[in-house]
Amino acid sequence: DLFRRPFLHQVFRLVVGRHAEVSLLPRARSVRGAAPAGAETPARIALPAAPRGRAVRKWSRAHLLAAGLALIAVTNAVVLLRVAYNRSGEPESRLQLSARELGPIFGYSAGENSGVVLRLQWRVSAPLLDDALSTRRETPQWLDEAKLASLGFDVAEPLASSLRNRGIYRWKPALLVLELDGAAYRAALEGARTRLERVEALHRASPSDARLAQHVQAARHALVQEETTSSRLFVVDAGPEREPLRTKYPERSRYAIVPGRVGMRVWEHEGKRRIDASVMALVGTEVHVPLEFRAAVARMPRALTLPGHAEPSRFEVEVAFGKRLEPWILRVAERTPAR
Known part of the structure; x- marks a missing residue:
């Protein structure tokens, strides 16, 4: 019970x-x-919670996909607006470049992009050391302490207390002036000729010196390269603002203003404090080739940019720099070589 x-x-x-x-x-x-x-x-x-969870996951994936697509669309819109603004109105400058200033040519892999890009080949006008056999260059004369101070550098900066930190370059953004086929290139050409004459004079004084014979050969090669394949595009000045630079360099078919970076270091040499400076980089040196010009650009011989190739360039590419100082291609032409 x-x-x-x-x-x-x-x-x-x-x-x-x-x-x-x-x-x-x-x-x-x-x-x-x-x-x-x-x-x-x-x-x-x-049991009813299981399908509800799947619905939440589906909802989340759908919204994440929509958010991702929206982000891509907004990013592309911003890029297109920047490009449109850069190319609006009259270009800030126009340069007639050749394959000497626009190589090497390279393209993205087929799996990523079919785009073709040309890279601006630029140099800095810096004299060689006063030594016929030296290939080292000095700091550009225009990049002196006054110029560095105008760019915001502390030229009175003392040597670092730690040896590890001595000689380290510090950089600042700056606007750089590019000169095409001007005084800087002519100075480089004259420097190559003078160097060859000095080395040949040393070799004539010591004709049995095999080392001097090699230097003569290298100097001749450098002169041919300077005359035929080396870039004629030089960085010749820098400043913090565009207008003063454009006033100083008004010729827009020879001088372009581009953003870049300048570096300075303070170091010790033979017990003395020294300041070195250099142009560290240019921003936006890659020029994308539009589809309409790719066939012509594909015929541009890449060998023109390789050391020692002595064929003059037959190609002319008109590059414009816009309001944002970013380059784009206006025209590509191939000149018929003289017979």
Whole structure:
């Protein structure tokens, strides 16, 4: 009779049932609260949550995809607006460049992009050391302490207390002036000729010196390279603002103004404090080739940019620099070589 009492009967079912507080059956689950008779089990109550979770995941993926596409669209729109603004109105400058100033040619891999890019080949007008056999160059004369101070450098900076930090270049953004086929190139050409004359004079004084003979050969090669394949595009000045530079260099078909970086270091040489400076980089030196010009650009011989190749360039590329001082191609022409 005791087992027929309702409360004992309930206790008995809780102990041996499928959802007992203390699991006795092999695959029984333990549940924190026992379910009364006739009530739905916790497992049955949780079943509708599974499709709900999948719906949440689908919702999240759809919204993430939409957000990603929107981000791509906004990014492309910003890029197109920047390009349109840069090319609006009259170009800030136009330069007639050749393969000497626009190599080497390279393209992206087929899996990424079919674009073709030309890279501006620029140099810095810096004289060689006063040594006929030296190939080292001095700091450009125009990049003196006054110029560095105008760019924001502390030219009175003392030597670093730590040897590890001595001689480290510090850089600042600047606007740089590019000169095409001007006084800087003529000076480089004259310097190559003078160097060859000096080395030949040394070799005539010591004709049996094999080392001097090698220097003569190298100097002749350098002169041919300077005359035929080396870039005629030189960085000749720098400043913090565009207008003063354009006032100083008004010829827009010879001088372009581009953004870049200038570096300065303070170091010690023979017990004396010295300052060196250099043009560290130009920003935006890559020029993308539009589809309409790719066939012509593909015929431009890459060998023109390799050292020692003495063929003059027959190609002329008109490059414009816009309001953002970024370059783009206006025209590509191939000149017929004279017979």
